[in-house]
Amino acid sequence: MVITRTLGLDIESRPECVELLSRALCGVCQLVLSAAEIAKLNLAIVEAVNNAIEHAYHGESGHWVRLEIDLAPDRLDLRVRDRGQPMPPDRLDAVTAFVPPDPDDLNTWSLRGRGLAIIKACMDTVEYEARDGVNTLAMSRVLTTGKSA
Amino acid sequence: MVITRTLGLDIESRPECVELLSRALCGVCQLVLSAAEIAKLNLAIVEAVNNAIEHAYHGESGHWVRLEIDLAPDRLDLRVRDRGQPMPPDRLDAVTAFVPPDPDDLNTWSLRGRGLAIIKACMDTVEYEARDGVNTLAMSRVLTTGKSA
Amino acid sequence: MVLTHRTIEGIDIVALAGRLVMADAPQIRQSLLTTVEQGNGKLILDLAQVSFMDSSGLSVLVSAFKAARAKGGDVALLHLNSTVRSLIELTRLQQVFPIFDDEATALARLR
Amino acid sequence: MVLTHRTIEGIDIVALAGRLVMADAPQIRQSLLTTVEQGNGKLILDLAQVSFMDSSGLSVLVSAFKAARAKGGDVALLHLNSTVRSLIELTRLQQVFPIFDDEATALARLR
Ligand SMILES: Nc1ncnc2c1ncn2[C@@H]1O[C@H](COP(=O)(O)OP(=O)(O)O)[C@@H](O)[C@H]1O
Numbered sequence: 001m002v003i004t005r006t007l008g009l010d011i012e013s014r015p016e017c018v019e020l021l022s023r024a025l026c027g028v029c030q031l032v033l034s035a036a037e038i039a040k041l042n043l044a045i046v047e048a049v050n051n052a053i054e055h056a057y058h059g060e061s062g063h064w065v066r067l068e069i070d071l072a073p074d075r076l077d078l079r080v081r082d083r084g085q086p087m088p089p090d091r092l093d094a095v096t097a098f099v100p101p102d103p104d105d106l107n108t109w110s111l112r113g114r115g116l117a118i119i120k121a122c123m124d125t126v127e128y129e130a131r132d133g134v135n136t137l138a139m140s141r142v143l144t145t146g147k148s149a
Numbered sequence: 150m151v152i153t154r155t156l157g158l159d160i161e162s163r164p165e166c167v168e169l170l171s172r173a174l175c176g177v178c179q180l181v182l183s184a185a186e187i188a189k190l191n192l193a194i195v196e197a198v199n200n201a202i203e204h205a206y207h208g209e210s211g212h213w214v215r216l217e218i219d220l221a222p223d224r225l226d227l228r229v230r231d232r233g234q235p236m237p238p239d240r241l242d243a244v245t246a247f248v249p250p251d252p253d254d255l256n257t258w259s260l261r262g263r264g265l266a267i268i269k270a271c272m273d274t275v276e277y278e279a280r281d282g283v284n285t286l287a288m289s290r291v292l293t294t295g296k297s298a
Numbered sequence: 299m300v301l302t303h304r305t306i307e308g309i310d311i312v313a314l315a316g317r318l319v320m321a322d323a324p325q326i327r328q329s330l331l332t333t334v335e336q337g338n339g340k341l342i343l344d345l346a347q348v349s350f351m352d353s354s355g356l357s358v359l360v361s362a363f364k365a366a367r368a369k370g371g372d373v374a375l376l377h378l379n380s381t382v383r384s385l386i387e388l389t390r391l392q393q394v395f396p397i398f399d400d401e402a403t404a405l406a407r408l409r
Numbered sequence: 410m411v412l413t414h415r416t417i418e419g420i421d422i423v424a425l426a427g428r429l430v431m432a433d434a435p436q437i438r439q440s441l442l443t444t445v446e447q448g449n450g451k452l453i454l455d456l457a458q459v460s461f462m463d464s465s466g467l468s469v470l471v472s473a474f475k476a477a478r479a480k481g482g483d484v485a486l487l488h489l490n491s492t493v494r495s496l497i498e499l500t501r502l503q504q505v506f507p508i509f510d511d512e513a514t515a516l517a518r519l520r
C-alpha cells in the first residue's frame with residue numbers, strides 16, 4: 001500500500017521551541033534515513049524555522065510556526081509555514097554559493113546570510129510561496145537506498 | 150528561565166499515521182526521559198491515539214487527531230484531542246486493575262478493553278474532557294531525577 | 299510487520315518482526331488464525347523481533363491463543379524482548395501465557 | 410549550552426557544550442566577546458561537546474573571530490566533531506578558520 005503519511009507539528013515562534021521540532025523531526029526521520037542524512041535535513045529545518053521566527057515574525061514570540069512532514073516511500077516533503085511578513089519575491093533565487101571570506105579582510109567575514117544557502121545545500125528542492133496570509137517554504141528530499149518506510 | 154515549551158502534533162485518523170506521532174514523541178522525550186520511561190509514555194500515547202481513531206471516529210480516516218506535549222522542567226503534560234464522538238462520562242473512572250484470565254475458561258480471555266487501563270498504569274494522572282466539540286484526554290507525568298531539559 | 303512461518307513436527311512456528319500495532323493487527327490476526335485452522339492448533343510465536351506492541355497486538359496474541367485452545371492445542375510465546383515483556387507483565391498475561399526463552403523447550407511443551 | 414573558561418599563558422580556552430543555536434547565540438556571543446575584550450584576544454574554542462550548531466552558532470564563532478582579529482589576536486577552533494565539521498565545511502569556513510585536533514598545537518599557534 002503506497003500511501004503518504006503526514007505529520008503536522010506546530011510551535012510558538014520562540015527560539016527555545018525550535019529544539020522540540022528538531023527532536024520530533026529526527027525521531028520521525030529515523031524511519032527512513034541514516035544518521036548523517038537526518039543531520040542534514042535537521043539542519044535545513046532548523047534554519048527554515050529560525051528564519052520564520054526571526055524574519056517573518058521579527059523575533060516576536062507567540063506566533064504560529066508549523067512544520068509538515070509528508071512521508072512517502074520514495075520521498076520526504078517538508079513544509080515550514082508561518083503567517084508573518086513574507087520573504088521578498090526572488091530572495092530565494094538570489095541565493096548564491098558560499099564564498100570563503102578573506103582571512104585578511106574582516107569586512108568579508110559576514111555574520112549572517114547563510115541560512116537559505118544551507119537549506120538549499122541540504123535539500124533536493126526548495127520553493128517558497130506566500131498565499132492567503134500563509135507563507136510556505138517547501139522542501140523535498142528524494143529517498144533512495146538504505147532504510148525504507 | 151523556567152518556561153514551558155509546547156509542541157503540537159497532528160495526524161489524520163488513520164492507523165498507519167500513529168507511528169509518526171509515536172516517533173516524534175520519542176524524539177522529544179529523549180530530552181528528559183530514559184529509554185524505559187519513554188517506552189511507557191509512548192505506549193500510553195499510542196493507546197490514547199488508537200482510541201481516538203477507533204472509538205471517537207469509529208475507525209474512519211480523514212479526521213483530526215492531535216497530540217500536544219508541554220515540556221516543563223519538572224513535568225510533562227500530554228493531551229490527545231479529537232473532534233469525534235466523546236467517551237461516555239465515567240468511562241475512565243470505571244477502569245479497573247488488570248485481572249489475569251482463567252487459563253481454563255476461554256471466555257475470560259478478553260480481546261479488548263485494556264487500552265484505558267494501560268494508559269492509567271503508565272501515567273501519573275489521566276483526565277478526560279469533552280468540551281465545545283473537542284475531546285481531550287489529558288495525561289501528565291512528573292519528571293524527577295536523571296535527564297533534565 | 300513481517301511474518302515468517304515454518305513447521306517442525308506438526309508445530310507451527312511463526313516469527314513476527316516489526317511493530318505489532320493497530321495498523322497491522324487485522325492482517326496478522328487473520329494470518330495467525332489461518333495458520334491455526336490449517337495446522338494442528340499448536341503454535342509458537344517468536345516475538346524476538348517485535349519492536350513495539352500495543353493492546354491491539356496483545357489482542358492478536360489472545361485471538362491466536364483462543365483459537366488454538368478451542369482446537370485442543372496451545373500457543374507458546376518465545377523470546378520476549380523487554381518491550382513486549384513489559385506490556386505482557388503490565389496486563390498480567392504472563393501468568394497465563396506459556397512463555398519460553400528457547401525454542402526447544404517451547405517445542406517440548408507443545409509436542 | 411554550558412560554557413567553561415580557563416586561561417593558559419594568557420590564552421583563553423573556552424569549551425562549549427550543548428546546542429549552539431539561535432536560542433543560545435546572543436548569550437554565548439556576549440560571553441565570548443567579553444572574554445576577548447578582557448583578555449589578550451587569543452582564544453581557543455573547544456567545540457568537542459557541541460551537539461548541534463546552526464548558522465546562528467556559526468555567526469557567534471565569526472563574531473569572536475572578528476573581535477579577536479581586531480585586537481591583533483586570533484581564534485582557533487579545537488576538536489570539531491562531525492556535526493560541527495559538516496556545517497563549517499558546508500559553509501566553506503574551514504578554509505579560513507584555524508582548526509586543530511589537539512590543544513597543544515592550538516596553543517602553539519596562538520602563543
Ligand atoms: N521565512 C522568512 N520570512 C521572511 N524573510 C525571510 C525568511 N527567510 C529568509 N528571509 C529573508 O532572507 C534573508 C536571508 O536569509 P538567510 O539566508 O537565512 O540569512 P539570515 O537569516 O542570516 O539573514 C533574511 O535576512 C530575510 O530578509
Ligand SMILES: Nc1ncnc2c1ncn2[C@@H]1O[C@H](COP(=O)(O)OP(=O)(O)O)[C@@H](O)[C@H]1O
Nearest residue numbers: 200201204205234235236261262263264265266
Ligand atoms: N477516545 C475515546 N473516545 C470515545 N470512546 C472511547 C475513547 N477511548 C475509550 N473509549 C471507550 O472506552 C472503551 C474502553 O477503551 P479501552 O480500555 O481503550 O479498550 P478498547 O479500546 O480495547 O475497547 C472503548 O471500547 C470505548 O467505548
